[in-house]
Amino acid sequence: MPVFSGRTALVAATLALTSLVSACGSGGDAAPTDVATASATEVTVPVSAVTATVLDPGAEPRQRVTVHPPNGSEQHATLTTSSQVYQQIDDQPQQDFSTPELRTPLTATVRGEQSDPAVQVDLTLGSIGTPDPRLSDALKESEGSSAGLTVTPTGAITSLRITPDPESRDIARSAVEQAFYQSVYRTVSFPDAEIGIGAVWTLRQQVMSGIALDQVTTATLRERDGDRLTVDVSVTQTPESPVWDLPDKSSRLNIDTYVMTGTGTMVVDLNQPLPVGGDVTVGGHQSYRDPNGTTTLRQTITNRVQWAG
Numbered sequence: 001m002p003v004f005s006g007r008t009a010l011v012a013a014t015l016a017l018t019s020l021v022s023a024c025g026s027g028g029d030a031a032p033t034d035v036a037t038a039s040a041t042e043v044t045v046p047v048s049a050v051t052a053t054v055l056d057p058g059a060e061p062r063q064r065v066t067v068h069p070p071n072g073s074e075q076h077a078t079l080t081t082s083s084q085v086y087q088q089i090d091d092q093p094q095q096d097f098s099t100p101e102l103r104t105p106l107t108a109t110v111r112g113e114q115s116d117p118a119v120q121v122d123l124t125l126g127s128i129g130t131p132d133p134r135l136s137d138a139l140k141e142s143e144g145s146s147a148g149l150t151v152t153p154t155g156a157i158t159s160l161r162i163t164p165d166p167e168s169r170d171i172a173r174s175a176v177e178q179a180f181y182q183s184v185y186r187t188v189s190f191p192d193a194e195i196g197i198g199a200v201w202t203l204r205q206q207v208m209s210g211i212a213l214d215q216v217t218t219a220t221l222r223e224r225d226g227d228r229l230t231v232d233v234s235v236t237q238t239p240e241s242p243v244w245d246l247p248d249k250s251s252r253l254n255i256d257t258y259v260m261t262g263t264g265t266m267v268v269d270l271n272q273p274l275p276v277g278g279d280v281t282v283g284g285h286q287s288y289r290d291p292n293g294t295t296t297l298r299q300t301i302t303n304r305v306q307w308a309g
Contacts, residue, residue, distance in 0.1 A: 045160040048206040052191040058199030065190040066153040075108040080306040081179040100132035121273040123147040138172040156189035186305040212240040227270040259284035276309035
């Protein structure tokens with residue numbers, strides 16, 4: 001591996017983080033750059049598998065929780081996302097890479113195959129709102145764009161597809177992609193076991209954000225009214241390695257500090273493919289140091305995902 005000075009490595013890191021943050025609007029949940037393209041416009045974003053573990057089955061009566069939206073059914077929901085990202089190298093002035101709030105109306109249509117227990121959810125984007133004038137103008141062409149999810153009976157999302165309008169600008173495509181990516185990794189799925197009120201389970205999955213992160217979501221079933229469930233969640237992200245290999249593969253940084261935690265509540269209707277309510281905020285701070293220990297890069301991040309039915 002070539003030897004890089006601390007300043008060079010931190011500049012490379014800054015460029016890498018700036019690229020992730022500017023293009024995707026998030027730090028801890030920046031959409032991965034290794035997306036697969038199924039056609040000239042459709043983008044498939046990888047979604048890592050979820051492992052669910054029951055810590056407490058909860059009170060009787062207990063039963064398996066399965067998501068079962070009827071084939072052909074339609075749901076209207078609004079996804080709102082925002083991200084604050086502040087970055088600083090040593091004592092230089094702090095830089096703001098935050099992305100404005102994005103309010104995305106969605107129409108979800110369910111289609112399923114008898115041979116496949118998972119359901120396909122086709123999404124159509126409405127008129128997206130944001131307080132940022134430049135982004136708002138770019139998003140005008142995104143109205144009517146398509147996206148899609150594959151959802152298992154436990155509620156886990158295994159596939160995310162985004163098909164922007166051919167006229168959409170890059171800034172709009174990136175903003176929409178990041179909004180969906182954030183929402184996917186705040187989704188609550190259920191264990192393949194019988195649970196009741198008060199049940200506690202963990203959901204573990206890998207999140208790729210330049211750095212491979214181990215994300216653990218602890219879920220608690222607080223209320224149930226028929227098919228409507230209210231679940232409290234707490235989220236923790238931990239780096240899988242103490243070093244960060246930069247995207248150019250020619251240098252690395254030590255991860256001195258990495259703290260990303262959060263809490264919130266999600267409301268799920270088992271007859272609907274998307275959450276019908278919810279608000280989850282995850283935030284924290286990170287510090288990275290070049291191998292010589294001479295230069296430090298710091299970040300402070302807050303991400304918020306909200307659902308309204």
